[in-house]
Amino acid sequence: MQAAPIETRLIDGKAYARRLTDTVRDGVTALGETHGVVPGLAVVMVGNNPASEVYVRNKIAHTEGVGMRSVAHKLPGSTTEAELLAVIDRLNRDPEVHGILVQLPLPRGIASDRITRAIHPHKDVDGLTPENVGRTTLGQDGLVPCTPLGCLLLLRSELGTLKGLHAVVVGKSNLVGRPMAQLLLQEECTVTVCHVATPDVGSLACQADVLVVATGHKGLVRRDWIKPGATVIDVGITRVTTQEGKSRLMGDVVHEEAMGRAGRLTPVPGGVGPMTIACLLRNTLTAAERSVRGLQPGT
């Protein structure tokens, strides 16, 4: 017997991000009125990666759109680890900077974990320092990485409680997969994490009520990887050039195959990406609020 066709609902990440951004803008206004403080974000970029430049430009436009201050530090590709550490040290001490984001990946020769560890945990709006990773893992107040936070907010808005659902996360990066798994565990999902060394990822993925894919391999997820009716969050963004010479973005999920199979699906673009930026603004506001109110966790 043929199963009834599923009508896949696209999750409008842009609309969710717009609403979150509006809330952040109100928070920025309030903080200005109560404490005369303007949240400041420093974005540090080393070398020129064209894709990164687009994100950096987007981030700066958005921070200014909500009334924050933003400073971009574009350093040449020849920057040494010591020079980058000196920049971070300066930003750590700058009272007008509440958030620091070092765009990843960094050029070879710079150890990203040493750079990450140098960022003051209270300014770590990417949630990558050991302190914030620990806090996220323990379910304590801290700063949560923007992309997984954005995915979680989308999931909660769409599904309500996630309790008891089987969540499968594909990818174990420090920036997305790992923290995503921790957040889902916090929601009392049963969490399976798959990665490059997992044999037959599809056989696990197809058991997921919630499938979060963050591998950067375009078109990895085919129709039969998706449990009928599942909620699919596509974190991957790969830029490809079409036969007509046009540039286009593709996710980790074969969109056409997921349509009619997934219950809900985030599109690329317009899904997770805009939420990542909105969450960066939210984290920057959170860091600024905590700093002026002396509410830093653990202090």
Ligand SMILES: Nc1nc(=O)c2c([nH]1)NC[C@@H]1CN(c3ccc(C(=O)N[C@@H](CCC(=O)O)C(=O)O)cc3)C=[N+]21
């Ligand atoms: N320390 C660090 N933190 C990051 O959060 C980080 C990073 N490094 N390195 C690079 C990746 C990538 N990333 C994106 C954010 C927003 C969009 C985004 O807004 N995308 C739009 C489309 C943008 C376009 O048209 O190019 C969308 O999906 O609709 C994409 C990608 C954050 N990253």
